[in-house]
Amino acid sequence: MNIKKLFFVLLISISFESVFAQQDGYWDKERATTKEIIVSARDRIVIKTEDLPVGTTEVVYRITLLDENQQMANSLVSVLKSIPDPTGISQGSAGAVFLLSKISGEDKCKYAIFTNDALASEYKKSGETAKACYYQNVPVSKDAKGLSIDRSLCILPNSNAMWFGFESKNWIMKQKIILEVVPWVNKRLSRGWTLENRKVIINQCKASETAKSLRDSDDFCVCVLEKMQKDYKFQEFQKLLSIEKSKAYKDFGNACLKESGASNTFYSDLRSEATALAKQGKYGNAIDNFLTIVVNGQANITDYNTLGYSYILTKQYSKAIKFLLEGERLDGSELLIQLNLAHAYMFNKDFKSAKSIYKKYQFQNVTNTLSWTQKVKLDFETFEKAGLPSGDFDRVLRLFEN
Numbered sequence: 001m002n003i004k005k006l007f008f009v010l011l012i013s014i015s016f017e018s019v020f021a022q023q024d025g026y027w028d029k030e031r032a033t034t035k036e037i038i039v040s041a042r043d044r045i046v047i048k049t050e051d052l053p054v055g056t057t058e059v060v061y062r063i064t065l066l067d068e069n070q071q072m073a074n075s076l077v078s079v080l081k082s083i084p085d086p087t088g089i090s091q092g093s094a095g096a097v098f099l100l101s102k103i104s105g106e107d108k109c110k111y112a113i114f115t116n117d118a119l120a121s122e123y124k125k126s127g128e129t130a131k132a133c134y135y136q137n138v139p140v141s142k143d144a145k146g147l148s149i150d151r152s153l154c155i156l157p158n159s160n161a162m163w164f165g166f167e168s169k170n171w172i173m174k175q176k177i178i179l180e181v182v183p184w185v186n187k188r189l190s191r192g193w194t195l196e197n198r199k200v201i202i203n204q205c206k207a208s209e210t211a212k213s214l215r216d217s218d219d220f221c222v223c224v225l226e227k228m229q230k231d232y233k234f235q236e237f238q239k240l241l242s243i244e245k246s247k248a249y250k251d252f253g254n255a256c257l258k259e260s261g262a263s264n265t266f267y268s269d270l271r272s273e274a275t276a277l278a279k280q281g282k283y284g285n286a287i288d289n290f291l292t293i294v295v296n297g298q299a300n301i302t303d304y305n306t307l308g309y310s311y312i313l314t315k316q317y318s319k320a321i322k323f324l325l326e327g328e329r330l331d332g333s334e335l336l337i338q339l340n341l342a343h344a345y346m347f348n349k350d351f352k353s354a355k356s357i358y359k360k361y362q363f364q365n366v367t368n369t370l371s372w373t374q375k376v377k378l379d380f381e382t383f384e385k386a387g388l389p390s391g392d393f394d395r396v397l398r399l400f401e402n
Contacts, residue, residue, distance in 0.1 A: 024085065025186045028053050029077045033181040039109065039168040041175075044127060046120040049162045049181045052155075054235065055190030056183040058086045059155060059162070060099065062144040064178045067105035074102070076144075076180035086184050089146040099144035107175045108139035112165045113147075113154050120163035127167065139169045157194060192234030201225050209292040210253050213270055223256035224249065250296055267298045275306060283310040294323070301331045308340045313386055317348040335366045339375060343383075346392050354392075355399060362400050373400050 033049040052059070062076045079099060083089060089099065112132035114120040119131050129135045133154035136143060149155040154162060168175050205211055205221035214220050228237060228248065240248065257266055274289030290307040293299045299307075304327025311320035324341040327334070338357055345354035358376070366375045380393045 024188075025055075025057070025184055025190075027077070027080050028056075028183045028185045029080075031183065032077055033179065034075065034077075035179045037166065037177040037179060039166055039175045039177060041168055041170050044124050044165060044167045046114075046124045046163055046165045047179055048117070048120075049164070051160050052162070052183050053185050053190065054192045054233075055185045055187070056149075056155065057186045057189065058146060058148045058184040059181055060086070060089055060144070060146045060184070061164075061179070061181040062099055062101065062142075063109075063111060063140070063164075063180075064101040064103075064142045065105045065107045065109060065140075066103070066176045066178060067107070068176065070103055070105055070176075072101065072103075072178060076182055080182055086146055086148070101142050101144075101178075104142040105176070106141065108141050108169050109175060109177065110139050110167045110169065111136050111143075114163040114165065115154060115156055115159055117163060120165055123165045129165075132165075190233075191229065193229050194234075197234045198225060198229075201228060205249070205253075208249065208253070209288065210257075210266075210296065213266065213289075213292065219260070220253070220256055223259065224252045227252040227255060246295075254296055254298075267293055267296075271303060274303075278306055278310050281313075283313045286310050287314070294326075299326075301327050301334050301337065303327075304330065305334070305336050305340060308337070308344065312340060312344055312347065312383075313388075315347075315388065317344050320344040321348060335361055335364060335372065339366060339372065339379070343379060346396065347388065351392060351395075354396070358396055358399050376400075 031050050031053050035047055037045060037047055039045050060076065060080065064072065066072070076099065112123060112129045113134040114123060114131070115133055122128050123132070129137075133152065134145075134147070147154045149157070162181065164179055164181075166177055202221050202225055205224050206217055211217035211221055232248075237245070237248070270289050270293055274286045274293070277283075277286035277289065287307060287310050290299070290303055290310070293303050294307065304323050308320045308324035308327065311317070311323065321341065321344045324337055324344060327337045328341065331337070338361055342354045342357035345351070345357070361372050363372070365371050376396065380390070380396075384390050384393070
């Protein structure tokens with residue numbers, strides 16, 4: 001292979017490496033820290049960096065001490081344009097040498113890095129460096145380093161800043177220090193879906209009624225998590241209103257049930273179980289099951305009717321009216337819905353509304369063989385046994401005598 005071909009291959013290789021590296025993350029130049037600090041003679045000072053963006057996995061910093069009239073030749077941000085990813089720095093190649101300032105003054109300082117404000121404040125008071133995540137004990141006029149979350153305690157998974165402490169070694173004159181810090185942001189992690197945050201969503205999903213009703217809730221909740229990660233950053237999801245979060249869970253859950261083919265079976269089993277619970281008089285448990293069906297948008301007219309009836313038997317008349325009216329919107333001709341709605345109005349002290357319904361359908365059948373009047377009498381017997389207030393029962397029955 002001749003020199004020209006070799007050069008071409010190397011050039012292509014470098015280009016591809018740069019492209020793929022940049023796909024993994026980026027230097028966040030918008031949230032870089034650049035501060036000019038004046039440190040008095042024999043003094044210590046602490047500087048907090050700009051907030052580190054979510055997903056920061058590495059930082060590069062440069063410290064330069066300048067004489068009074070000196071100016072920086074180039075910024076750290078401009079230098080990093082020629083280093084597309086942190087590996088060129090961490091490998092100790094020419095990239096690391098690039099980071100050092102081309103100029104510096106004659107002054108020198110020691111510095112330490114801390115992960116929280118309390119430790120940095122203690123350093124400023126006492127000079128204590130034992131708890132520093134990094135300490136430069138030998139005075140320097142300039143320094144530059146890359147710190148990685150994998151290799152340094154200075155970058156913690158949930159840390160939002162770094163604190164740099166400087167100690168002047170000039171016993172007479174003040175010092176001018178330039179601090180530059182640039183974070184490297186991993187694109188995937190920048191969405192905030194850390195291990196702990198993913199566990200939060202999984203645990204919330206597993207606590208849902210839908211997940212509890214599934215034989216294998218693990219696959220279901222992983223599916224919900226994956227859809228949530230695709231549509232939201234974690235920070236965005238946490239800022240949603242409770243009602244918006246509930247809707248997101250419902251929508252993602254329904255999509256996952258459909259994709260797995262478990263949707264029809266799941267709701268059919270849940271409906272059968274709820275109906276059986278209602279027949280056994282376990283109305284509270286039946287209500288929980290029916291609410292899962294309703295919340296997920298899978299309720300039919302029979303579900304609304306049984307849910308409303310269960311609310312009547314548990315003396316929750318306003319809720320009974322609410323869900324029976326929702327059922328009525330599905331099919332206003334369903335007389336069982338109308339009958340339970342009349343019952344709910346009666347118990348809720350709205351006899352006028354109840355009377356209107358009782359009278360309207362008194363000459364019809366609620367089923368092929370059971371008349372409206374017969375069903376009213378059977379229901380009243382059930383209500384009386386359940387201890388519901390029966391003061392208006394005779395009043396209703398007299399309506400059918402006219």
